[in-house]
Amino acid sequence: MNPQFELFDIDNPCIGVCQSNKKGYCFGCLRSRPERQLWLSMSMEERREVLRLIVSRKQRIEQMRQRKGEQLGFDFEEEVEVGELF
Numbered sequence: 387m388n389p390q391f392e393l394f395d396i397d398n399p400c401i402g403v404c405q406s407n408k409k410g411y412c413f414g415c416l417r418s419r420p421e422r423q424l425w426l427s428m429s430m431e432e433r434r435e436v437l438r439l440i441v442s443r444k445q446r447i448e449q450m451r452q453r454k455g456e457q458l459g460f461d462f463e464e465e466v467e468v469g470e471l472f
Contacts, residue, residue, distance in 0.1 A: 395430075396430060396433040396434065396437070398425055399415040399416075399417065399436075399437065399440060400412075400414065400415050400422075401414045401415055402414065403415070406419065411443070415440065416440045416443045416444060416447075417436060417440065421436050421439075
């Protein structure tokens with residue numbers, strides 16, 4: 387298989403937030419510390435892999451938010467019919 391020819395450089399995914407969580411992942415771009423530090427020296431294939439990882443991290447975060455929302459999404463105004471216990 388022939389390697390794909392890159393016409394355009396892959397832009398840095400930094401959005402200027404630049405704050406990290408305890409594990410070292412940036413809140414803004416979701417890259418790890420090494421991914422941020424080595425971005426300029428990475429090949430296009432390595433950059434593509436980092437972008438793929440970012441997409442996967444975003445999906446996991448969204449799934450966690452949805453699960454948390456489902457757990458906390460009680461409607462206390464809603465009347466729930468309770469059947470006879472005795």
